[in-house]
Amino acid sequence: MVIKGRSRSGAKELAAHLLRTDTNERMEVLELRGTVATDLLGALREFEAVAVGTRCKRSLYHASINVPVHERLDGDGWDLAIDRLEAELGLTGQARAVVMHEKLGREHVHIVWSRIDLARMTAIADSHTYRKHEIVARELERTLGHARVQGVHVERDGQLRPERTPSHAEMQLKERTGSDPVRVKHDLTRCWRETETGAEFAAALEASGYVLARGNRRSFVAVDAAGVIHSLPRRIEGARARDVAERLGTIGELPNATDVRASRMADLDRSQHAEAARAAVRDPRDVLEGLLVTRPYVHVHELESALGEAGHADPEQALEALCTQKDILQLREPESDSVLGITTQAVRDQERRLLARATRLAASDRHAVDPRFIGTAIRERTLDPEQADALRHALDAGSLKIIEGRAGTGKSHTLNAIRSAAERDGHTVIGLAPTNAVAQDLRDSGFGRATTVHSLLWYREHAPDHDAAHVPRRSLLIVDEAAMLDTERLDRMTALAEEAGAKLLLVGDDRQLASIERGGMFSVIRDAIGSTTLTTVRRQTRDWAREAARDFAEGRFAEALAAYQDHDLIDWSATLETARQHLIDRWAADTAEARGKRFVFAYTNEEVRRLNDALQAIEIERDRVTDLITLETERGTLHVGVGDRIAFRGTDKPRGIHAGALGTVEAIRGDVLTVRSDRGRRIDVDTTAFTNLDLGYAGTIYRGQGKTLDQVYLLHTRHWRDAASYVAMTRSRNETRVFVARDQAKNLTDLAHQMARQNNRGATLALEVTGERGREQLREREIRDRGRER
Secondary structure, rough: OOOEEEEOOOHHHHHHHHHOOOOOOOEEEEEOOOOOOOOHHHHHHHHHHHHHHOOOOOOOOEEEEEHHHHHHOOOHHHHHHHHHHHHHHHOOOOOOOEEEEEEEOOOEEEEEEEOOEOOOOEEOOOOOOOHHHHHHHHHHHHHHOOOOOOOOOOOOOHHHHHHHHOOHHHHHHHHHHHHOHHHHHHHHHHHHHHHOOOOHHHHHHHHHEEEEEEEEHHOOOEEEOOOOOOEHHHHHHOOHHHHHHHHHOOOOOOEEEEHHHHHHHHOOOOOHHHHHHHHHHOOHHHHHHHHOOOOOEHHHHHHHHHHHOOOOHHHHHHHHHHHOOOOEEEEEEOOOOOOOOOEEHHHHHHHHHHHHHHHHHHHOOOOOOHHHHHHHHHOOOOOOHOOOHHHHHHHHHOOOEEEOOOOOOHHHHHHHHHHHHHHHOOEEEEEOOOOOOHHHHHOOOOOEEEEEEEHHHHHHHOOOOHHOOOOOOEEEEEEHHEEEEEEEHHHHHHHHHHHHOOOOOOOOOOOOOOOOOOOOHHHHHHHOOOOEEEOOOOOOHOOOOOOOOHHOOOHHHHHHHHHHHHHHOEEOOOOOOHHHHHHHHHHHHHHOOOOOOOOEOOOOOOOHHHHHHHHHHHHHHHOOOEEEEEEEEEEEEEEEEOOEEEEEEEOOOHHOOOOEEEEEEEEEOOEEHHHEEOOOEEEEEEEEOOOOEEEEOOHHHHOOOOOOOEEEEOOOOOOOHHHHEEEEHOOOOEEEEEEEEEEOOOHHHHHHHHHHHOOOOOHHHHHHOHHHHHHHHHHHEEEEEEHHHO
């Protein structure tokens, strides 16, 4: 990520630059804040008008944020980047304008702030801004998981000062001619350092493809193969104009740079250069395949942006060429003619193959459990009618069944009853889950054999004779949190069930967190074969909270949040910083006597870090955290002491460590932490061997899936979506408090709208392939015609 910016004046010129549509494929004014004017030029003029009462001559701060297309940001990611930069520059709350540009598929944002503090009528300081830009860029790279860009001012870690990045003019030059200023600088500097005289330097340049010439005012220049003229003092690292003049002053007559340029351009074999340029461009097919790793299909605008980043000068043309390939499918919504997304035949075939297999398994007449054992389990486990119906559905005939369990509906209790009845009937029951944490929950609840789906499939493929790979014919495979399975693993699990003659029970909720890799098939299979649903909420202790949980489950976020507002559980503040402090203060008050089973949710890793640090500081001040040591973890330096809450971010099975688990440090001996997990197990963690851990007072929503807590605190930012919000708001038995800044959500309606935004794009089978309907009608007509002929 690259952030640039400076203070400036000239509202008219700046507005003209930002509003250009001739050099940008897209220009959009995203935000005007703190102005009466509703247009960009009017807003910037207001910024300057305010400065008339001060002595500030550069009252505008103009910054740009750029990321590579392959590390794209959505709207919330841009909001996070802008707000973090604003805070670091000391411009929080200042009037601002935000403009989005897109050029050759690359999105970048421009932000203009007023530097004038209206309360004091003075300009906000703009010192050390280059350093601040890099601080924010490095933090955002870590938060968003982007590749690190080495900066000049911060986090050098002993590395040499990186070379200056090309200027805007230099980048435009490269786009027009293919002349790379970075490569030219390297070539000319090497020739300069490897020679001692002017004649030797000229010969070295010629050998490297350059011609030494004289430019305007008798200056010395080099002309490259593309005919681009380069000033030697500017391109040779460490050489001043005087140094160049001294070495080359006696070289004699040199050709005129303009003449050399004309000659070289005339000799340039443009077809050869065009072919070389095409060879350097990434294959559009590779671009599409890379994106399809994490989604069933790619939106058209996403693919065009990625193609632009991959080097295609005309992404639309590259997309058109890609779509001519026979196995590239254009998808549209039913009854619509506009293309929504692009996928491959292989992706759609896998979904169809999976759906067909699932349908066959569901239609099987095998694996019915004796009704006597079903009745016994219902009585012994004291199931209510809804849970009993779910048990009967799961254990009825059929090799594939689905139970949908909304959050807090007693799913675990029902699964144990299913396990008990199936085992009495002679089935081998194997509990499976997408994560180690959920698999451990199954083991803790009584499953004798429980592991991750990934582990079972690995053993089946790589060590088929191992006990961990064995799936007897009369097996019941119960997959908890099955909606989190990606298509590939769900495909392999149904194939395993069919091959082994086992029964597969998928238990999940497609409204909670989905798979990280390509998924969406849980819902498609459910719609095809049917399911039963647990809807009665049992986790929450209050009637209104249970009703709110049902509203969240059904997507009625406005009604659910209104109930929280009525019970004074939404804390409103003016700014995010204030909202964060209110949460910290409330947590401190609630934990004065004891921590209890509490957890803080935030959406981004950066917010989690801030909250963890603040809550740990409170515990240190209380002397509940002592004997601090400093560790180097995979995420940087960590200070941890006895009494601290710890989150494991990785897995080490021999030591009993599972990703997502939480615990409390009981003792520290040298480099070894003794941690009491929340499940009651004592684990010795050698921090020289295992470094994937962090503080565990706060976490992202992936720390909450499947957990039940006593009290939850949620810090709202613009990033929250439906699945994450639903999970977070339904974790607590007793109380969930939401802390909201009005610079993130203006009111309850805005908050409900943000939380309800959908994040799951679904499978390709929910869409039609362009032209498919016509082909199907043609096939039906041909069948009818053949019938008449007979």
